[in-house]
Amino acid sequence: MTDIPSNHPRYHSLLLRERLIEGLHRGLASEAGLLAHGRGEAFDYLLGERTQPFATEAIEVTSALLLTAKHPVFSVNGSAAALAGREIADLVAGHDRLLIEVNLFHHTPERSRRIADYLRALGVPRVLESVSDDSVPLPSIQHARKHMHREGIASADVVVVALEDGDRCQALVEAGKQVIAIDLNPLSRTARLAQVTIVDEITRALHVLKVAMAADRKRAHEELSGRLARYNNEAVLQRAVAAIRSGL
Ligand code: PTJ
Secondary structure, X not given: OOOOOOOOOOHHHHHHHHHHHHHHHOOOOOHHHHHHHHHHHHHHHHOOOOOXXXXXXXXXXXXXHHXXXXXXXXXXXXXXXXXXXXXXHHHHHHXXXXXXXXXXXXXXXXXXXXXXXXXXXXXXXXXXEOOOOOEEEOOOOOOHHHEEEOOOHHXXXXXXXXXXXXXXXXXXXXXXXXXXXXXXXXXXXXXXXOOEEEOOOHHHHHHXXXXXXXXXXXXXXXXHXXXXXHOOHHHHHHHHHHHHHHHO
């Protein structure tokens, strides 16, 4: 791993690249994940590489949804694991009802197991894998991402997806799930189809989410439900696009 000096002006961005490259070499991330990350970097650059107010609003609603959900599940692919495995483990440490399920586009049993083992080594107590003897199919999806673990995504009411493609997001919504997407591109199909879209870089977003959930745990259920009722994802996406335009 290249040693990035912490005073480098692009320290965080370069560190994330290193995490992904290391994740590729460890058999966690896919090669396509490198390309997907490049697209994300470009949007992050245009968004000022910071958590914008519209992302904070979506994160606060995510906190409310995760705390009031009956069965929340975080769907983790290779890129999410490589970039934000530690942040995902931190989130679960503060919210033990949040279940983790590994779901891959470029699926191999070996990579799925490696990601699950990696997350367990980071302290996540229970990691499910979508492709297993307990899989059920998600209707209308043909590729490997159609699999859902019976005790995980298949029975979830709220699902978090990160760095995901639009088809699966749409299929999850059609299956009656509340879908929260973390995606730097406010124009992507995933961003537009999810009920809540966090337009922010995944590691930053998860850090802010963890802090929000720690504060929200003390709040009444009605207060959290009210926050959900007032939320407008379309308006959040419009503000994200406007932020990109003003940056240009
Ligand atoms: O590990 P696998 O096999 O499941 O593969 C995962 C891939 C790479 C195939 C999956 O991530 C993918 O299909 O990516 P897409 O369709 O290119 O979409 C990725 C989205 O995430 C794009 O809209 C990017 O802008 C966004 N993105 C990239 N990096 C980040 C990001 N969003 C938040 N944080 C990032 N660091």
